[in-house]
Amino acid sequence: MTKNEIKIFSPATVANVSCGYDVLGFCLDTIGDEMIVRKTEKKGIFITKIEGYKLPFEAKKNVAGVSALAMLADAQPNCGFEIEIYKKIKPGSGIGSSSASACGSVFAINELLGRPYNKTQVTDFAMKGEALASGSEHADNLAPGIFGGFTLVKSTSPLEVLQLPTPKDMYATIIHPQIEIKTSDARAILPKEFPLTDAITQWANVGSFVHALHTNDYDLLKRALHDVIVEPHRSRLIPHFAEVKSAALIHGALGAGISGAGPSIFTLSKGIENAKSVERAMRDVYSSTTIAFETYVSRINTGGIKIL
Amino acid sequence: MTKNEIKIFSPATVANVSCGYDVLGFCLDTIGDEMIVRKTEKKGIFITKIEGYKLPFEAKKNVAGVSALAMLADAQPNCGFEIEIYKKIKPGSGIGSSSASACGSVFAINELLGRPYNKTQVTDFAMKGEALASGSEHADNLAPGIFGGFTLVKSTSPLEVLQLPTPKDMYATIIHPQIEIKTSDARAILPKEFPLTDAITQWANVGSFVHALHTNDYDLLKRALHDVIVEPHRSRLIPHFAEVKSAALIHGALGAGISGAGPSIFTLSKGIENAKSVERAMRDVYSSTTIAFETYVSRINTGGIKIL
DSSP states (O other): OOOSEEEEEEEEEEESTTTOTTTEEEEEEEEEEEEEEEEESSOEEEEEEEESSOOOOSGGGSHHHHHHHHHHHHHOOSSEEEEEEEOOSOTTSSSOHHHHHHHHHHHHHHHHTTOOSOHHHHHHHHHHHHHHHHSSOOOTTHHHHHHOSEEEEEEETTEEEEEEOOOTTEEEEEEEESOOOOHHHHHHTSOSEEEHHHHHHHHHHHHHHHHHHHHTOHHHHHHHOOOSSSHHHHGGGSTTHHHHHHHHHHTTOSEEEEOTTSSOEEEEEESHHHHHHHHHHHHHHHHTSSOOEEEEEEEOOSSOSEEO | OOOSEEEEEEEEEEESTTTOTTTEEEEEEEEEEEEEEEEESSOEEEEEEEESSOOOOSGGGSHHHHHHHHHHHHHOOSSEEEEEEEOOSOTTSSSOHHHHHHHHHHHHHHHHTTOOSOHHHHHHHHHHHHHHHHSSOOOTTHHHHHHOSEEEEEEETTEEEEEEOOOTTEEEEEEEESOOOOHHHHHHTSOSEEEHHHHHHHHHHHHHHHHHHHHTOHHHHHHHOOOSSSHHHHGGGSTTHHHHHHHHHHTTOSEEEEOTTSSOEEEEEESHHHHHHHHHHHHHHHHTSSOOEEEEEEEOOSSOSEEO
């Protein structure tokens, strides 16, 4: 018998991972939303509670609602679902806030329906919700949330997600300066065309990064974690980005870059001690400014969304 | 005691491999040059014999000579070397003819000197010779010749080569239409800038290709072997490219694309039977034209250059 109610943890995620703009991502586990989803006799999607941040209750205007409606339209179950959202990931932070909502609801509904859909299909429904937030269908935050670990979105149409190996002992540190970057600004600042030479550097790094994950080669990871395409432009929207990055690298981070569209900055480290030392170094940079910030240290979450 | 003379087989190679322009390459073993290199009392590099194709005897004007001179300038041995070149790979064929010469001489001299240099260093010297042929330092044909199998050139400055795994049972088929493409034309036809969306597709494919090699996933290899950057432009320089590619894919090739700068077209296959069937299909296309051609079927050569 399937359950009538489920409580889940939908983790924050980091997209792009320096070299892999629009395709690479990884999953965190010390920060994420909680959601409770339960079956209702009445058909439809009903968002009954939202705590943490102010978001629309109307299902069609809420990313968790939109992805849930997409799944319902396909599954045509003889019931509806109500959703409670305990939002912990601040919208606009760059660590997959909308994505956690979009995939949390469909993951939970899929469980309550007895898992009719595989992970790729669940991600596909979640893309409908993500599109409400970002204006286009992306999966680079959704895939790590649903699959866990490091993922590569090979294509979105049709959706194809590759699960990459996660080296043992790998940790991430995130610093989230509490500033707002408008998605429209983050996009407008990017050129539409790039020199072939830069693109070659980028795909050499993507290939090297994937090889490094497979061979557990931390030194190579370090040499691959560079972004010559997006970071030179978008980093201008994040105050003190260069100092934060430099502090992280000086303290032994494998790499540092913009998490998603920012403003959060992510780093990767070998071992939790290094991740904590990098956290302190990054905090020191923003502590000397007037900008409020939060930091998170997390192992790479290889399980993705989980049932609580 | 080290030997005074060595005979080697310096194989043909395929660069770019559809998705990995300028970074990916693999090594063949049914076609390649032979070279004999022997120590001389007189210091210097002396090209004493060239058979097969007409190439300059003057060391400074011959790619094998230039790479050898670069190694000598660094090694400062108390001797010189004479080189005999038995050229089997037609210059300008797109399967690494100059590269085979450039890396053959330095591989052989390194052996005769007792291997003072590692494979990356040998490749670095070979780049000097390759630069004479192509005008700039590239290693995407050199690396598979020296390392064997599939390689990824992460960067050329400093040179870093990654050896990728070769799936068992992988074969290549090459068709070489006997037409001339000028390197200057092959370059001029490429735009200097590309849309970000195409670059993203390309690096998703590079990452997928590397993952597929590590996981022995032939289906994924097939989906990753696409080139949205270079092939749409350069294929216009190769008559009947679209028909040849289409014939290869219809007959079960994993992928088909331009080998290096062309005009050769490469395909990859699972198993020799498929590679031979693809060879027949491609021959059929050119057989109905006035264009002369050669074909080669080869397993992927995981050993690279070898001593005969």
